Amino acid sequence: MSENVRLRPEIAALGSYSQGRSPSPEGFKLSSNENPYPPLPGVLEAAIARAEYNRYPDGAAIALRTRLADRFDVEFAEVLVGAGSSSLLQQLMLAAAGPGDEILYAWRSFEAYPAFVTVTGATSVQVPLTDTLEHDLPALAAAVTERTRVVLVCSPNNPTGPTVSASDFEAFMAAVPDDVLVVLDEAYREFVTDPAAVDGEAYLRRFPNLVITRTFSKAYGLAGLRVGYAIGPARILDAARATAIPFAVTELGYAAAIASLDRQSELDERVADIVARRDRLRDALIGQGWAVPAAQGNFLWLPTGEHTAEATDAFFDADIAVRPFGAEGIRISVGEEEAIERVLAVAAALPR
Numbered sequence: 001m002s003e004n005v006r007l008r009p010e011i012a013a014l015g016s017y018s019q020g021r022s023p024s025p026e027g028f029k030l031s032s033n034e035n036p037y038p039p040l041p042g043v044l045e046a047a048i049a050r051a052e053y054n055r056y057p058d059g060a061a062i063a064l065r066t067r068l069a070d071r072f073d074v075e076f077a078e079v080l081v082g083a084g085s086s087s088l089l090q091q092l093m094l095a096a097a098g099p100g101d102e103i104l105y106a107w108r109s110f111e112a113y114p115a116f117v118t119v120t121g122a123t124s125v126q127v128p129l130t131d132t133l134e135h136d137l138p139a140l141a142a143a144v145t146e147r148t149r150v151v152l153v154c155s156p157n158n159p160t161g162p163t164v165s166a167s168d169f170e171a172f173m174a175a176v177p178d179d180v181l182v183v184l185d186e187a188y189r190e191f192v193t194d195p196a197a198v199d200g201e202a203y204l205r206r207f208p209n210l211v212i213t214r215t216f217s218k219a220y221g222l223a224g225l226r227v228g229y230a231i232g233p234a235r236i237l238d239a240a241r242a243t244a245i246p247f248a249v250t251e252l253g254y255a256a257a258i259a260s261l262d263r264q265s266e267l268d269e270r271v272a273d274i275v276a277r278r279d280r281l282r283d284a285l286i287g288q289g290w291a292v293p294a295a296q297g298n299f300l301w302l303p304t305g306e307h308t309a310e311a312t313d314a315f316f317d318a319d320i321a322v323r324p325f326g327a328e329g330i331r332i333s334v335g336e337e338e339a340i341e342r343v344l345a346v347a348a349a350l351p352r
């Protein structure tokens with residue numbers, strides 16, 4: 001009887017992650033903030049051509065870390081690569097926090113944060129977003145205690161969309177003690193167009209307790225290959241590396257990431273398309289009377305409140321999968337061009 005097996009109760013209670021309902025092959029999957037475009041031209045071919053799959057991948061990720069170190073003008077040891085930035089977020093938390101410690105983050109934010117914290121054995125401390133669904137950085141800084149080991153800042157914030165401003169971020173970093181690790185989660189940074197938004201790259205080396213995380217899953221369209229990276233002080237990244245599962249990133253993933261970095265202009269074009277679609281969609285939803293917060297990622301927040309379940313069903317009836325969050329709202333990823341009119345038609349008819 002497996003019931004007799006003693007599990008960590010807080011882990012058993014986490015349950016399994018649900019990816020939600022899938023639309024038909026003709027429908028639109030706008031529920032996971034994926035890129036509607038396939039990997040950049042030539043990336044998969046380059047990746048398949050290079051790798052020897054009877055060998056283990058390069059556990060030290062030398063080629064990709066070297067490329068990223070050049071790109072960000074940091075040392076090789078200041079870059080860590082993982083199986084998606086999810087993996088790196090978990091590793092950083094494991095490196096810094098355990099039972100009795102606190103990990104602080106805004107809420108609502110990336111839905112994986114609470115589970116990652118639970119896995120470390122630490123306690124989640126959630127600080128509510130502002131009325132405009134943005135991080136309340138002064139409140140986050142004020143919530144730091146003797147027990148705080150990590151503060152997560154998500155910009156743009158998934159699922160609501162706004163960024164943290166550079167000036168607020170600087171004030172926040174100045175207020176947080178330098179023995180507390182701050183992780184700036186920039187999974188959607190490539191889509192940011194607001195010039196006032198924080199760009200973690202500008203703060204590398206400036207704050208000795210800051211690590212930024214980014215990913216090839218979103219703008220680069222490699223979500224299925226699982227490659228993310230962190231940049232920050234070598235001592236912190238070395239500790240995070242020690243918590244990793246060996247060889248978690250595949251050789252195919254490394255090669256695809258490197259080939260993607262070789263195609264910056266193609267990336268820029270695709271990102272520009274998605275950003276233009278995002279802004280058009282937001283303007284049209286605002287035109288319908290929806291209070292859509294600033295949208296700086298590849299997704300938008302529709303505040304459907306108590307009608308969230310009904311609204312999710314209405315989208316599903318139109319063969320569109322979106323992501324509902326309790327009785328708060330719906331997150332709609334910016335997908336195919338053809339999805340826009342259909343999303344707008346459903347949104348116009350939703351109960352308010």
Ligand SMILES: Cc1ncc(COP(=O)(O)O)c(C=O)c1O
Nearest residue numbers: 084085086110158187215217228
């Ligand atoms: C805010 C945020 N951070 C991190 C991730 C993790 O992405 P990945 O593990 O694919 O790099 C996601 C994915 O949805 C996200 O929304």
